[in-house]
Amino acid sequence: xxxxxxxxxxxxxxxxxxxxxxxxxxxxxxxxxxxxxxxxxxxxxxxxxxxxxxxxxxxxxxxxxxxxxxxxxxxxxxxxxxxxxxxxxxxxxxxxxxxxxxxxxxxxxxxxxxxxxxxxxxxxxxxxxxxxxxxxxxxxxxxxxxxxxxxxxxx
Amino acid sequence: xxxxxxxxxxxxxxxxxxxxxxxxxxxxxxxxxxxxxxxxxxxxxxxxxxxxxxxxxxxxxxxxxxxxxxxxxxxxxxxxxxxxxxxxxxxxxxxxxxxxxxxxxxxxxxxxxxxxxxxxxxxxxxxxxxxxxxxxxxxxxxxxxxxxxxxxxxxxxxxxxxxxxxxxxxx
Numbered sequence: 001x002x003x004x005x006x007x008x009x010x011x012x013x014x015x016x017x018x019x020x021x022x023x024x025x026x027x028x029x030x031x032x033x034x035x036x037x038x039x040x041x042x043x044x045x046x047x048x049x050x051x052x053x054x055x056x057x058x059x060x061x062x063x064x065x066x067x068x069x070x071x072x073x074x075x076x077x078x079x080x081x082x083x084x085x086x087x088x089x090x091x092x093x094x095x096x097x098x099x100x101x102x103x104x105x106x107x108x109x110x111x112x113x114x115x116x117x118x119x120x121x122x123x124x125x126x127x128x129x130x131x132x133x134x135x136x137x138x139x140x141x142x143x144x145x146x147x148x149x150x151x152x153x154x155x
Numbered sequence: 156x157x158x159x160x161x162x163x164x165x166x167x168x169x170x171x172x173x174x175x176x177x178x179x180x181x182x183x184x185x186x187x188x189x190x191x192x193x194x195x196x197x198x199x200x201x202x203x204x205x206x207x208x209x210x211x212x213x214x215x216x217x218x219x220x221x222x223x224x225x226x227x228x229x230x231x232x233x234x235x236x237x238x239x240x241x242x243x244x245x246x247x248x249x250x251x252x253x254x255x256x257x258x259x260x261x262x263x264x265x266x267x268x269x270x271x272x273x274x275x276x277x278x279x280x281x282x283x284x285x286x287x288x289x290x291x292x293x294x295x296x297x298x299x300x301x302x303x304x305x306x307x308x309x310x311x312x313x314x315x316x317x318x319x320x321x322x323x324x325x326x
Contacts, residue, residue, distance in 0.1 A: 010315070014290045045271060045322055049290050052268035054185055056178045060195055064173050064202050069166060071203055142308035149315050 005032065007150060009039050017046045158218055162209045173202055176219055179292045180226040183302070186284050187230035189276065197233050201226040216301055223288065223302035267325075274324045275317075281305065282317030289314050 009032045015021040016029045033040050137145070160168035180201055184194035205212075205225050212221060275283050284303050288294040294302065300310040 015293060018290070018293060020293050041322065042318060045318065045325065046290055048268040048271040049275065049286070052265055052272040053291055054182050054272070056181045057191070057195060060181060060198065061174045061177045063195070064177055064199050065170050067199050068169060068173065068202055068206055072164070072166075072169075072206075137309065139306075139308050142306075142312050145312050146308075146315060149312070149319055 006036060006039055007146075009033075009036070010042060013039070013043050013046050017043060017050055158209065158212065158214070161206065169206060172206075172218065176222050177202070179219065179288075180222055182287055182291055183223050183226045183284065184230045186276070186287050187227060187280060188234060193233060194230070197226065197230045200233075201229040204229065217298070219292075220294065220298045220301050223292075223294070223298075224304075227284070227302055227304070271321065271325060274321055277324070278317050278320060281309075281313045282320065285310050285313035286317040286321070 009029055012021055012025050012029050016026060021029070033043060157168050157171060161172055177198060180198045181194055184197035184201070185191065188194050188197060201222070205222055212218070216224075275286060278286070281303055285296075285299050288299045288302060289296070296311045296314065297307040299305075299314070300307040303310065303313075305313065
């Protein structure tokens with residue numbers, strides 16, 4: 001089984017499991033799964049997650065609608081007066097900026113400078129250490145990391 | 156269009172937007188805060204802020220992605236405001252979802268599924284958010300990147316790293 005084929009199929013699996021995939025792709029996944037234990041195992045995990053979704057409180061939508069309407073009609077503008085710029089800042093996060101290439105220009109976490117490049121995020125200790133940041137990596141480095149993950153999964 | 160109607164103050168349009176996106180927003184908020192009550196407050200505040208800024212919504216991203224971004228940042232801001240009040244305590248007890256079934260129920264029905272979901276919550280934030288947004292909400296990696304403040308490539312790596320780690324934990 002080629003890594004390229006598995007890579008493509010793995011991208012489809014969440015939508016396939018949830019019934020969101022187009023007909024052509026469904027055919028590709030159905031043809032691939034019987035002959036690939038790795039992708040089948042991943043598909044089963046995704047199915048398990050879909051079988052136990054977080055339960056959304058029944059009345060949450062009603063309470064949000066109620067609060068939003070009340071706020072709008074109150075005449076007070078603690079939120080209606082928020083500038084678009086302020087919300088844009090909220091949406092972009094605080095203290096993090098990116099350059100044109102999308103590289104994070106914010107402070108680099110200390111552990112990133114201490115870790116051995118190329119190993120930290122793949123080690124089992126990564127979870128205990130809080131998982132090193134990958135946000136500042138270049139597209140090439142991310143691609144390399146994906147390939148390594150793929151190879152490990154197939155091993 | 157729904158957004159245009161909501162912008163002009165149409166209550167029905169606002170209601171529809173809430174009902175269409177509140178579940179995804181709740182899952183994002185719960186994934187970050189790990190507390191049902193806090194997550195519900197976050198969702199409420201996020202919608203209030205989003206509707207207050209609809210005039211600035213340019214439609215570059217989908218409303219859903221924009222809403223997820225605001226929710227994720229609101230959840231993080233809430234944790235900061237509370238001084239990450241009891242992160243260690245929360246970690247001790249694990250995630251608390253609304254109407255969480257008791258262990259006996261889990262053993263009878265969907266034990267492995269419930270276990271997978273519980274283990275997902277032990278992953279680092281960006282991994283569990285990437286997995287949840289991809290699987291539960293069907294967001295693309297580009298949309299996930301926008302929502303969690305990462306690049307598309309980083310969202311993809313976080314997702315596959317999370318899946319791999321989850322498979323290891325399930326073994």
